[in-house]
Amino acid sequence: DAKTTQPPSMDCAEGRAANLPCNHSTISGNEYVYWYRQIHSQGPQYIIHGLKNNETNEMASLIITEDRKSSTLILPHATLRDTAVYYCIVPSGYSTLTFGKGTMLLVSP
């Protein structure tokens, strides 16, 4: 998998947008960026993925820079239930997903 770099932790106030960055400077042209999150004591949950265009679904938005070397996951109105570890993953070819350490997002009242 292409190497990804994420901050170990971030804080966000409830109701505000949470912007989670990820660097993936070695990404290849046909590799997608995937985001998952893991709430404490639960299994990871798929959030969103993208190749080069920005993507949005009911959970979040994914902004990928034009050079594709970094991306930002945006939770537009964070709630306390969004407190979780967020993983940015760039799998290579037919490889399986490798989960790194991710970013621990703490949403506070």
Next chain:
Amino acid sequence: SQTIHQWPATLVQPVGSPLSLECTVEGTSNPNLYWYRQAAGRGLQLLFYSVGIGQISSEVPQNLSASRPQDRQFILSSKKLLLSDSGFYLCAWSTGSGANVLTFGAGSRLTVL
């Protein structure tokens, strides 16, 4: 809709005892199936994955084994548990075409004493 079931949810086993964790998927056919483990305070480690009945790929050497006796059934086993086998075991599935969009089960928390 598709669902994934994993059991038991929690178990406490003595060192040297056997282990069997079961995972089943409903509402889909020929899924890719995965076993991950998360040790306390650690990241997720892929243990096994399977793209079809009887086809198992092992990612790390250990005293664990996996089997896929039916299309939507995935079993994780051990003949003799070690203390280091303690952890949170997660089963997941994906379609062949969407192989990187995984749906995880609720997990099985194993404590080996």
